[in-house]
Amino acid sequence: MSEKLKNTARFLYVFAVCGVLAIPAVRLAEQEMRKDEAGQDEAVTAENRLLAEKPALKTEDGTLNRDFTMQYEAWFSDRFGLRTELVTAYGKLTSKLFHVSTEKDVIIGKDDWLFFTPTIPDATGVRTLSDAEIRHIVHNLQMMQDYAFANGSALVFAAAPNKASIYPEQLPARYLQTGEENNLDALYEALEQTGIQVCDWRSALRNAKSADRQLYHKLDTHWNGDGAMLGYQTLMQTLGLDDLGFPQADRTETCDWDGDLWDMLSPAQKNPDANAVYAVPQTYKYVGRMQSIDDMMIRTSCDGGSGTLLMFRDSFGRALIPLLGERFSACTFVRANAVPMDMLAMQPFDFVVYELVERNLDHLLTHAPQMPAPAAEIPAAEQTNQAEPVLLASEENGQYLHVYGLFDSAFEEAEAVYLTVNGQSYEAFLCCEQEALELEQHQPNGFSCYLPAEIPAGSNVQVTVKMNGHFIMVGEAQI
Numbered sequence: 001m002s003e004k005l006k007n008t009a010r011f012l013y014v015f016a017v018c019g020v021l022a023i024p025a026v027r028l029a030e031q032e033m034r035k036d037e038a039g040q041d042e043a044v045t046a047e048n049r050l051l052a053e054k055p056a057l058k059t060e061d062g063t064l065n066r067d068f069t070m071q072y073e074a075w076f077s078d079r080f081g082l083r084t085e086l087v088t089a090y091g092k093l094t095s096k097l098f099h100v101s102t103e104k105d106v107i108i109g110k111d112d113w114l115f116f117t118p119t120i121p122d123a124t125g126v127r128t129l130s131d132a133e134i135r136h137i138v139h140n141l142q143m144m145q146d147y148a149f150a151n152g153s154a155l156v157f158a159a160a161p162n163k164a165s166i167y168p169e170q171l172p173a174r175y176l177q178t179g180e181e182n183n184l185d186a187l188y189e190a191l192e193q194t195g196i197q198v199c200d201w202r203s204a205l206r207n208a209k210s211a212d213r214q215l216y217h218k219l220d221t222h223w224n225g226d227g228a229m230l231g232y233q234t235l236m237q238t239l240g241l242d243d244l245g246f247p248q249a250d251r252t253e254t255c256d257w258d259g260d261l262w263d264m265l266s267p268a269q270k271n272p273d274a275n276a277v278y279a280v281p282q283t284y285k286y287v288g289r290m291q292s293i294d295d296m297m298i299r300t301s302c303d304g305g306s307g308t309l310l311m312f313r314d315s316f317g318r319a320l321i322p323l324l325g326e327r328f329s330a331c332t333f334v335r336a337n338a339v340p341m342d343m344l345a346m347q348p349f350d351f352v353v354y355e356l357v358e359r360n361l362d363h364l365l366t367h368a369p370q371m372p373a374p375a376a377e378i379p380a381a382e383q384t385n386q387a388e389p390v391l392l393a394s395e396e397n398g399q400y401l402h403v404y405g406l407f408d409s410a411f412e413e414a415e416a417v418y419l420t421v422n423g424q425s426y427e428a429f430l431c432c433e434q435e436a437l438e439l440e441q442h443q444p445n446g447f448s449c450y451l452p453a454e455i456p457a458g459s460n461v462q463v464t465v466k467m468n469g470h471f472i473m474v475g476e477a478q479i
Helices: 003-038 068-079 083-098 117-124 131-150 183-191 201-208 225-239 260-265 315-327
Strands: 106-108 114-116 154-160 197-199 251-257 273-278 285-287 297-301 308-312 330-334 351-357 391-397 400-406 416-421 424-428 446-452 460-467 470-478
Touching: 106 117, 106 260, 114 117, 114 260, 131 154, 131 183, 131 351, 154 183, 154 201, 154 225, 197 225, 201 225, 225 273, 225 315, 297 315, 308 315, 315 330, 315 351, 391 470, 416 446, 424 446
Parallel strands: 154 197, 154 351, 308 330, 308 351
Antiparallel strands: 106 114, 251 273, 285 297, 297 330, 391 400, 400 446, 416 424, 416 460, 460 470
16 A cells, blocks of 8 residues: 555544544534523433533632533533433443443343332331431421311321332342331331321232232333322222222223333433323313423312312322322322422312322421421420530521521430520421531431511520420520
8 A cells, every 4th residue: 555545544544533533522512502592401311310500611709610620521521412322322232231230320120120229228128217217207297287287187198119119029139138127117107106197008009019910110210000090099098088980990001101210221212111091081170381290389170079189299199190180179289398388378278198209208307398387385494504506597488487407416316396486485397407508418406497587687596305205405596
């Protein structure tokens, strides 16, 4: 080969390599142009996590952004061209060759079942909540029930089971069952000693599962149409209501469900999952504007329904909305971390259902329900000079002053906590506002409540805990 041909070949090779390397950047530029035309940016990846935001060279105060390089790398890594296709190809190759997942939050089980990694402790019998934290959850639910009852409503707590808790036999063999109780076992046992009404979906689903009828999607974290119908039927039994024959409606099988776990594992490749659809009447109407089934608030009305329902729900509640919307004359479905219990003071509801997926039981310890703190009368408290200083924070929240913080961890097994301001005592939730306090993890010695907004700044707050029947003033701080 002549030197000229060799040089030409080298040039073409370098050109081809540069062209391949340029493809991601070109695709990224194209995506940015489309984003500018549409006026919006994608916020979440197919792996179901937030995208890194595009950094600015300067900060808000005009100084140089010293983290620009690191932030830009994170932004580019989330958006470079062909990223989704490459993630999918890598995931397919690894799962086929080694039967393992490239996505840390996805586990490939037997018969190609997919599971969500954070649910494994619950499935294998590993407690992540202490006995004190379980008691705190019960205490918080009791406060919610008392408020609901005072406003003429009946409260039902419904924990939606993780898929791995219903189908542990489909997990890889390396996940061994300890035989020990998990968080939900401990919570159910503690709730038996109270008057709090519980809809036990877990028992109903375990008893009803069979080889010929699946209750959860193989490629998704949620129950399918059959599981949701059983959930509806069990909820009606718990509420003492007629299910209107919905479970006996004509049933058809489809294969059109986009599994969230599959999308995390192979975002560029469709793999429809099986589902079941029931021919339940759809005469209910949405009240007001609804953009999607994941709206923070959805209202329905149905002329043929009876009774009213307020449901605090997460993604497991999606499949229940058409059933409950048809069953009740009026429903309000709310997605929120700090559930707005105070809606009961503005509008009467016959029933309040608090639905929460099993893996997120700790949300009852990290987000206090939004409702006025109940006034309380407490006896003169014992004084202690050994307690650590109280950490107290506050922020205005509409008609409330949200007051929250931490007391001495030596009293973390407290049965109740009270805040006394200007001679008036209020009971607080045993709840650690982890995000607001910017803590790396939940602390069992937290408190949170919504006080009247008119309490003036600078007011002194005394924090009193009830422990072993004794009232102990553990500290004070100013708002």
